[in-house]
Amino acid sequence: MIKKIVLLILAILLIGLFFHFNLHQLLTLDGLKGSMDQFTTLREQSPVLVIGGFFVLYVLVTALALPGAAILTLAAGALFGLFEGLVIASFASSIGALCSFLVSRYLLRDSLKQRFPERLAAIDEGIKKEGAFYLFTLRLVPIFPFFLINLLMGVTALKSWTFYWVSQIGMLAGTFIFVNAGTQLAKIDSLSGILSFGLIVSFVLLGIFPLIAKGIVNMIKKRQVYKNWTKPAKFDRNMVVIGAGAGGLVTSYIAAAVKAKVTLVEAGEMGGDCLNYGCVPSKAIIKSAKIAEQIRNAHHYGLEDTTPQFSFKKVMERVHQVVADVAPHDSVERYTDLGVEVEKGYAKIIDPWTVEISYEDGTKKKLTTRTIVIATGARPFVPPLPGIEETGYVTSDTLWTEFAKLDTPPEKLVVLGGGPIGSELAQSFARLGSNVTQIEMAERIMIKEDLEVSEFATESLKESGVNILTSHQALRCETKDGKKFIIVKHNDEEIEIEYDQLLCAVGRSARLTGYGLEELGIETNRTIVTNEYLETLYPNIFAAGDIVGPYQFTHVAAHQGWYAAVNGLFGNLKKFKVDYRVIPWTTFIDPEVARVGINEDEAKQKGIDYEITRFDFEELDRAITDSATKGFIKVITPKGKDKILGVTIVSEHAGDLIAEFVLAMKHGLGLNKILGTIHSYPTWAEGNKYAAGEWKRNHAPQTVLNWLEKYHTWRRG
Numbered sequence: 001m002i003k004k005i006v007l008l009i010l011a012i013l014l015i016g017l018f019f020h021f022n023l024h025q026l027l028t029l030d031g032l033k034g035s036m037d038q039f040t041t042l043r044e045q046s047p048v049l050v051i052g053g054f055f056v057l058y059v060l061v062t063a064l065a066l067p068g069a070a071i072l073t074l075a076a077g078a079l080f081g082l083f084e085g086l087v088i089a090s091f092a093s094s095i096g097a098l099c100s101f102l103v104s105r106y107l108l109r110d111s112l113k114q115r116f117p118e119r120l121a122a123i124d125e126g127i128k129k130e131g132a133f134y135l136f137t138l139r140l141v142p143i144f145p146f147f148l149i150n151l152l153m154g155v156t157a158l159k160s161w162t163f164y165w166v167s168q169i170g171m172l173a174g175t176f177i178f179v180n181a182g183t184q185l186a187k188i189d190s191l192s193g194i195l196s197f198g199l200i201v202s203f204v205l206l207g208i209f210p211l212i213a214k215g216i217v218n219m220i221k222k223r224q225v226y227k228n229w230t231k232p233a234k235f236d237r238n239m240v241v242i243g244a245g246a247g248g249l250v251t252s253y254i255a256a257a258v259k260a261k262v263t264l265v266e267a268g269e270m271g272g273d274c275l276n277y278g279c280v281p282s283k284a285i286i287k288s289a290k291i292a293e294q295i296r297n298a299h300h301y302g303l304e305d306t307t308p309q310f311s312f313k314k315v316m317e318r319v320h321q322v323v324a325d326v327a328p329h330d331s332v333e334r335y336t337d338l339g340v341e342v343e344k345g346y347a348k349i350i351d352p353w354t355v356e357i358s359y360e361d362g363t364k365k366k367l368t369t370r371t372i373v374i375a376t377g378a379r380p381f382v383p384p385l386p387g388i389e390e391t392g393y394v395t396s397d398t399l400w401t402e403f404a405k406l407d408t409p410p411e412k413l414v415v416l417g418g419g420p421i422g423s424e425l426a427q428s429f430a431r432l433g434s435n436v437t438q439i440e441m442a443e444r445i446m447i448k449e450d451l452e453v454s455e456f457a458t459e460s461l462k463e464s465g466v467n468i469l470t471s472h473q474a475l476r477c478e479t480k481d482g483k484k485f486i487i488v489k490h491n492d493e494e495i496e497i498e499y500d501q502l503l504c505a506v507g508r509s510a511r512l513t514g515y516g517l518e519e520l521g522i523e524t525n526r527t528i529v530t531n532e533y534l535e536t537l538y539p540n541i542f543a544a545g546d547i548v549g550p551y552q553f554t555h556v557a558a559h560q561g562w563y564a565a566v567n568g569l570f571g572n573l574k575k576f577k578v579d580y581r582v583i584p585w586t587t588f589i590d591p592e593v594a595r596v597g598i599n600e601d602e603a604k605q606k607g608i609d610y611e612i613t614r615f616d617f618e619e620l621d622r623a624i625t626d627s628a629t630k631g632f633i634k635v636i637t638p639k640g641k642d643k644i645l646g647v648t649i650v651s652e653h654a655g656d657l658i659a660e661f662v663l664a665m666k667h668g669l670g671l672n673k674i675l676g677t678i679h680s681y682p683t684w685a686e687g688n689k690y691a692a693g694e695w696k697r698n699h700a701p702q703t704v705l706n707w708l709e710k711y712h713t714w715r716r717g
């Protein structure tokens with residue numbers, strides 16, 4: 001900080017000296033013309049001194065963003081002639097610009113990064129890709145003030161060397177014109193006369209030429225990928241969507257809503273993972289398990305603790321009933337009514353415009369289409385442990401049917417995986433009476449959350465009876481004397497854990513094979529590789545949902561579905577980059593863990609000067625009435641500002657409570673706005689307002705309050 005202040009003082013001092021010695025008056029056209037004779041004599045007497053002095057002055061003027069660079073360029077021509085003048089002016093202006101760029105970076109970048117981390121990150125991203133092009137264009141077009149370009153580029157992540165050489169080349173043409181004009185100084189009446197309108201237009205064209213050229217190259221490259229395929233003259237459909245999970249359903253719905261002819265192909269169940277094997281059944285069992293836990297701990301509500309009496313078969317029947325009750329929302333009938341043609345069959349992309357559908361009865365049909373959207377989702381990943389296939393296991397795909405066959409919950413259940421799915425199911429089955437051991441290779445469960453949150457989750461699961469083994473690596477599965485074991489390694493020791501059922505919940509991998517990606521050469525890297533518009537290698541083939549990532553959530557798949565539909569149908573007119581800035585998620589363990597934006601660990605990693613505001617639910621009246629006071633709201637803001645960078649909520653209904661912060665972040669509302677919003681009493685949502693109030697209390701203006709106290713004392717007489 002001290003170094004920065006010293007640099008600032010030095011810069012102010014130099015600027016002061018510049019004006020004190022009236023250099024600004026010398027660096028005018030008249031000033032230059034008036035002193036030319038003097039300079040020429042001086043130059044003849046001591047050329048090195050004059051060249052050196054001129055160079056240093058030029059560098060300083062540019063570095064300190066002082067007026068006079070154009071006059072100095074003219075002077076270079078007048079004093080040193082065209083060639084020598086051009087070399088001197090070109091290097092001095094580029095070195096001066098670099099100094100200005102570096103000073104701006106040193107003084108401003110860090111604080112701007114703290115204040116506007118996301119915006120600067122987005123600019124940096126753009127600069128990384130196109131920075132040199134932008135700079136070149138700006139340099140060539142003399143209407144942009146150069147000192148501003150130096151200062152603004154300094155706060156971006158553009159490399160200093162790139163800035164230097166692009167600046168030098170970009171400014172060369174303009175420098176040449178001015179130096180050349182300087183060789184005939186006597187004929188010049190004004191600076192504006194040097195650059196005619198025609199010349200400026202030529203520069204602009206020259207400046208945007210690289211961008212136009214890049215656009216053309218990209219267009220040719222895009223066309224290249226189609227060179228081995230024959231494009232149909234006419235298409236049966238505007239869009240064919242493969243997969244009727246959240247991603248595919250939303251895509252086809254939007255397409256039909258804007259009157260496109262769209263076919264949705266689904267090989268399995270309508271609704272995909274979320275409805276049939278994921279969100280819906282898991283939330284249904286979580287509810288039954290929670291009620292069982294409440295019955296067991298009824299004393300919290302002034303009732304007698306009882307061991308819950310239930311039939312596990314009925315619990316599982318309810319899970320299936322819930323799925324059946326939600327199913328009409330995603331059904332063939334509903335989507336047909338919405339204008340989507342639904343085909344129940346297996347889709348394969350056979351060329352960039354043709355999808356072949358294979359039906360269960362063995363028949364096939366081909367559809368040509370302008371665009372294809374791949375929304376084929378992900379499937380549970382099963383670790384290749386020796387013995388696992390022989391001993392048997394369930395995944396989120398099979399557990400709902402397999403466990404529905406059981407009369408009682410599995411007595412000994414091993415849950416492999418400490419992520420959200422593993423944690424939700426481990427707690428639920430423990431609450432329903434299973435003896436659950438959860439195995440996690442990492443040092444803590446729910447590793448994507450803060451340490452504090454993950455420790456809280458660990459406690460919650462332990463209270464529900466889950467035996468959590470972290471830093472335990474699964475090695476193999478074995479059967480001995482008719483009993484099943486999983487062997488895990490911990491601190492170089494092998495431990496055997498017996499189980500009746502093994503649930504694999506170690507992540508889900510995108511479905512990448514068997515439907516044409518390989519044949520078309522569509523690039524994959526764990527997921528399908530797309531650009532920001534969700535375009536694959538083929539600009540008319542898009543992908544959305546778990547097949548793309550980077551988040552595996554229903555709401556993200558739906559969000560991407562909108563972009564795939566709109567970019568697919570209207571991309572020739574306008575394309576939209578997927579906006580991943582404000583993505584919430586919830587892990588539905590009890591209490592729930594909900595998150596949006598960054599958490600504390602990420603704030604530290606990103607070097608953000610942040611502060612944390614906490615609100616504990618022990619303070620919330622509604623939490624007290626519900627005997628559910630465990631949990632907190634943790635808001636991350638930049639130091640001294642109410643802008644919300646991230647929120648984690650651990651509590652009952654956290655998944656619902658987070659919505660207010662999601663809205664605030666999406667629309668740039670700070671904590672003061674949440675505080676100024678009326679929340680009905682007594683609700684859980686009031687917690688959000690109290691968290692905002694906590695921030696306000698921490699930022700109360702103490703001096704003003706002290707004066708107010710004195711004022712009131714005085715008023716009392």
Ligand SMILES: Cc1cc2nc3c(=O)[nH]c(=O)nc-3n(C[C@H](O)[C@H](O)[C@H](O)COP(=O)(O)OP(=O)(O)OC[C@H]3O[C@@H](n4cnc5c(N)ncnc54)[C@H](O)[C@@H]3O)c2cc1C
Nearest residue numbers: 243245246247267268272273278347377545546552553554
């Ligand atoms: C246990 C569990 C709990 C979860 N809980 C939540 C939660 O609480 N909240 C949340 O946001 N997310 C949750 N998820 C994640 C969520 O389910 C997924 O992110 C979401 O389903 C992804 O949707 P999608 O459209 O990308 O893929 P999917 O829903 O997987 O749909 C893809 C569809 O494509 C079909 N398909 C594949 N290939 C072809 C082909 N060649 N031809 C025709 N059809 C094909 C498949 O049959 C499938 O129906 C959970 C997941 C699991 C497993």
